[in-house]
Amino acid sequence: MMSIEELNAIYLAQRANLCRFVAARLRDEAGAEDVVQDVWMRIEKSKKLEEIENPVGYLFTIAGHLALDIIRQRKRQKAREEKWTDETTTKLDGIATSQEQNAEASLLQAERIIKVRTAIARLPPKSRRAFELHRMQEMSHKEVAAEMGIAVSTVEKHIIRAMRELVQTLRDDVS
Amino acid sequence: MNSKSQTNAKRATEDEAIQWHVLLRSGVATESDWMDFTHWLEEDQERNEAYDLVSLSWEAASEQEPITLKPYVFDFFINFFSDSLRKLTELVSAKPWAFGGGFGVATAAMAILLLTPALLDTSKTAAPQIYATAVGEQRSVTLQDGSTVLLNTATTILVNITPQARRIELKKGEAFFTVQHENDRIFEVTANGLRITDLGTSFDVRAINARTQVSVIDGIVEVESRSPTDQNNIPVRLIAGQQAVHSADAKIKVQTFDASQITAWQRGNFVFKNDKLPTIVAEINRYFEKPLRLDGRDVSNLSFSGIIQMSDQKRTVRDLVAMLSLQDNETDTEIILTRNTMKPNQ
Structure with a gap:
C-alpha cells in the first residue's frame, strides 16, 4: 500500500x-x-x-x-x-491529397498490426502465452510464472524470445 | 568495418536493448538497474536508437484493429494545414524561384484559398476505414449501409462511405460483396486499374499482383478500366455468371465461370477443375505462410479436379500428395513437392 x-x-x-x-x-x-x-x-x-x-x-x-x-x-x-x-x-497539390496520405498512414498501421499478429501467432505456444499475459494483461514476470506454473527465469526467456521476434518483424517499419 | 559486421554489431546492440527492456519491465527492476541502464544508454547513441526500436515494437504489440481514422482526422488536418502554411510561407520567402519569381506569393495565396473549401468539406465527409486479414484469415464485415463484405486471406480494403457515394478500394487480395442496392447512392469498388460499379448484386473481386478478376454471382455489375492509356475504356456490363478479367496492359476480357469454384473459399474449400498443378499451388499459397514449391518439370504438367479442404496446411498437403501421388519434403522455409519416385509412373 x-x-x-x-x-x-x-x-x-x-x-x-x-x-x-x-x-x-x-x-x-x-x-x-x-x-x-x-x-x-x-x-x-x-x-x-x-x-x-x-x-x-x-x-x-x-x-x-x-x-x-x-x-x-x-x-x-x-x-x-x-x-x-x-x-x-x-x-503543389500535396495538400489536396492529405486525406489520402492519412489513409495511407493508416494502411501502414493496418499492415503493421497484421505483421505483429502474425509474429505473435508464429511463436511457440508457451512463449506466446507468457508474452500475452505479460503484455496484454500487464502481469509481472512473477505473476506470469505463477499463472503458467513455470520458473520466473523461464518467463524471462519466453518474453525475450517474443521481443526478438517482434523487433525482427518491425525493424524496417516502426517509426 | 564491412557492412555485414556493421549489421551484426547493430543486431547485437538490439539484443542488448531487448534484454534491458525485458528486465526493466519485469516488475522487479531496482533503482540501480535503471541507473545502470542510463549509463549504458549514455555511452552510445546507437544504443539509444536500438532501444527506440525495441520500445516501439513493444508498443506496436498492443495496437488494435479495426482502425478508424475519425478521431484523428480533424487534428491531422489542422496540423497539416498550419504546418503547410508555415512551410509554404518559408519556402516562398526563401526560394521565390521555385514558384516562378514574382508570382510566388500570389501562388501561395491561391493555394491557401483553394485549401479553405477543401478543409470545410472534409469535416463533413466520413473518414475512410480499413479492414484487413492476415494470411490464412477470413473475416466478414457489415458496412454501415447494410452491405456485407467477406474478406478472404491476405486482403486489405479501404471503405469510404459518404452520403453521396459508397467507395471501396480493394488494395490487395480477394473480397466478396453483397450490396444493399440504393437508387441514389452508387456502390463502387476499385481494384488495380479497374472500377466496378454495382447495380444491386453480389460479386467477387480478386486483385492479385496486377491481375484483377470480377465474378458476378447475382445481379448486374459495370466494369471499367481507369487506365488513361487504355483506348477502349468503355464500361462493360456483366450479368450473373459472367466474369471479367483484366491485367495491367490488356483489354477487359469477359468469360463465363463456375460459381462453385469462385465461392468455394467461403465454405473453407479449394475447388479445382482440371487446373494445372502450378495454378493449384499458387492458389494454395495464398492461404498459408509457408509456401509450397514444385520441383521438376514432370510435376508441373500434372492437373487435378476435385475439392480440397483448406482448414490446415498439413491436411491440404496430405490430400494433394495422396491424390496426385506426389512426395512432400518440408524444410524450415518451404514445402517441396516432387513426383513420387517410389512408384513407377502409370
Whole structure:
C-alpha cells in the first residue's frame, strides 16, 4: 500500500536520477526537466496508487513513456518534412491529397498490426502465452510464472524470445 | 568495418536493448538497474536508437484493429494545414524561384484559398476505414449501409462511405460483396486499374499482383478500366455468371465461370477443375505462410479436379500428395513437392 505522500517522497529522492535517465533517452538535458515535471503531474492524477508495487520502477516507466512520446513525435516530424520536400519540388497539390496520405498512414498501421499478429501467432505456444499475459494483461514476470506454473527465469526467456521476434518483424517499419 | 559486421554489431546492440527492456519491465527492476541502464544508454547513441526500436515494437504489440481514422482526422488536418502554411510561407520567402519569381506569393495565396473549401468539406465527409486479414484469415464485415463484405486471406480494403457515394478500394487480395442496392447512392469498388460499379448484386473481386478478376454471382455489375492509356475504356456490363478479367496492359476480357469454384473459399474449400498443378499451388499459397514449391518439370504438367479442404496446411498437403501421388519434403522455409519416385509412373 502506498500513500501519495510516500510516492511524492520517492519521486523527490529520484528526481535527479529521472532527469539523467530522460536526458539520456532524449539527448536533451533541458527538455528532460520538463518531462520529469510531467511525471509528477501524471502520478498526481493516477488513481491506482494501491496497485503500485515497485514505486521506483513505476516512476521510471512513466518517464520512459513520456520520453518515447517525444521521440515518436520527432520521428513523425522528420518523416513529414522529408515527404514535404519530395512533394513540393514536383507539385503543389500535396495538400489536396492529405486525406489520402492519412489513409495511407493508416494502411501502414493496418499492415503493421497484421505483421505483429502474425509474429505473435508464429511463436511457440508457451512463449506466446507468457508474452500475452505479460503484455496484454500487464502481469509481472512473477505473476506470469505463477499463472503458467513455470520458473520466473523461464518467463524471462519466453518474453525475450517474443521481443526478438517482434523487433525482427518491425525493424524496417516502426517509426 | 564491412557492412555485414556493421549489421551484426547493430543486431547485437538490439539484443542488448531487448534484454534491458525485458528486465526493466519485469516488475522487479531496482533503482540501480535503471541507473545502470542510463549509463549504458549514455555511452552510445546507437544504443539509444536500438532501444527506440525495441520500445516501439513493444508498443506496436498492443495496437488494435479495426482502425478508424475519425478521431484523428480533424487534428491531422489542422496540423497539416498550419504546418503547410508555415512551410509554404518559408519556402516562398526563401526560394521565390521555385514558384516562378514574382508570382510566388500570389501562388501561395491561391493555394491557401483553394485549401479553405477543401478543409470545410472534409469535416463533413466520413473518414475512410480499413479492414484487413492476415494470411490464412477470413473475416466478414457489415458496412454501415447494410452491405456485407467477406474478406478472404491476405486482403486489405479501404471503405469510404459518404452520403453521396459508397467507395471501396480493394488494395490487395480477394473480397466478396453483397450490396444493399440504393437508387441514389452508387456502390463502387476499385481494384488495380479497374472500377466496378454495382447495380444491386453480389460479386467477387480478386486483385492479385496486377491481375484483377470480377465474378458476378447475382445481379448486374459495370466494369471499367481507369487506365488513361487504355483506348477502349468503355464500361462493360456483366450479368450473373459472367466474369471479367483484366491485367495491367490488356483489354477487359469477359468469360463465363463456375460459381462453385469462385465461392468455394467461403465454405473453407479449394475447388479445382482440371487446373494445372502450378495454378493449384499458387492458389494454395495464398492461404498459408509457408509456401509450397514444385520441383521438376514432370510435376508441373500434372492437373487435378476435385475439392480440397483448406482448414490446415498439413491436411491440404496430405490430400494433394495422396491424390496426385506426389512426395512432400518440408524444410524450415518451404514445402517441396516432387513426383513420387517410389512408384513407377502409370
